[in-house]
Amino acid sequence: MKKIHAEPLVDRISSINWQEEELSFVHGPSRAKLMREYLRRAALWVQELEKKNLIPAIGAGQPEGWPFIDIAYRIDSSVSPSAELAARLYDFLSEHASAPLTGRICRFALSWASLPDGVLSKFPDLPDPFEPLIILFERGGGFWIENGFIDFVDYRVRLSCWQEHLDRQPLSSLDTYYLNSLDRNQ
Numbered sequence: 001m002k003k004i005h006a007e008p009l010v011d012r013i014s015s016i017n018w019q020e021e022e023l024s025f026v027h028g029p030s031r032a033k034l035m036r037e038y039l040r041r042a043a044l045w046v047q048e049l050e051k052k053n054l055i056p057a058i059g060a061g062q063p064e065g066w067p068f069i070d071i072a073y074r075i076d077s078s079v080s081p082s083a084e085l086a087a088r089l090y091d092f093l094s095e096h097a098s099a100p101l102t103g104r105i106c107r108f109a110l111s112w113a114s115l116p117d118g119v120l121s122k123f124p125d126l127p128d129p130f131e132p133l134i135i136l137f138e139r140g141g142g143f144w145i146e147n148g149f150i151d152f153v154d155y156r157v158r159l160s161c162w163q164e165h166l167d168r169q170p171l172s173s174l175d176t177y178y179l180n181s182l183d184r185n186q
Contacts, residue, residue, distance in 0.1 A: 006082065013092065013134065016137050018096045019141070024152065029182050030182040031139050033171055033179075034135055034139070035157045037174075038130075040165045045126060046063050046066070046069070047162075049074050054074045068104060071108070072108070072112040079114055079116070081113070089107070097142065099142050101145070113130075
């Protein structure tokens with residue numbers, strides 16, 4: 001598993017133009033597919049963490065906070081990003097992307113990026129859960145959740161229990177060229 005590290009992640013998030021609304025329309029199809037890929041990856045992580053008793057199920061078998069979970073905390077609750085990087089991310093988000101859900105996701109991604117590589121060697125077959133979301137943000141900012149759907153204006157992704165995402169086909173690529181082709185072909 002290739003993992004983005006903390007400082008490059010904060011640099012990427014800080015370079016996103018969160019106010020570029022036109023991108024959210026242009027990249028609507030790829031952003032919806034990136035969300036589906038995140039949900040698939042998050043479901044794989046929830047399944048694995050449940051096996052290792054690192055994530056308790058609550059309510060109808062749903063982990064607390066599904067689908068946006070602090071996976072790094074469940075793996076190693078002692079790991080936290082450097083104070084400098086956390087402050088830099090917080091300052092940027094509070095000025096440019098103040099939606100609470102966006103901030104929470106970015107903080108979870110930073111915690112993930114702060115995990116030592118060795119910790120993740122216990123999970124060699126699982127993909128980075130947050131990379132699809134970071135690319136989704138880079139392709140047009142945030143989204144909102146309403147009436148059981150993750151909404152991207154013209155595109156929606158059904159928000160269902162994690163088990164329903166386990167057997168989904170993985171997105172073929174996270175490459176910009178491929179994602180652009182998804183947008184052109186819709």
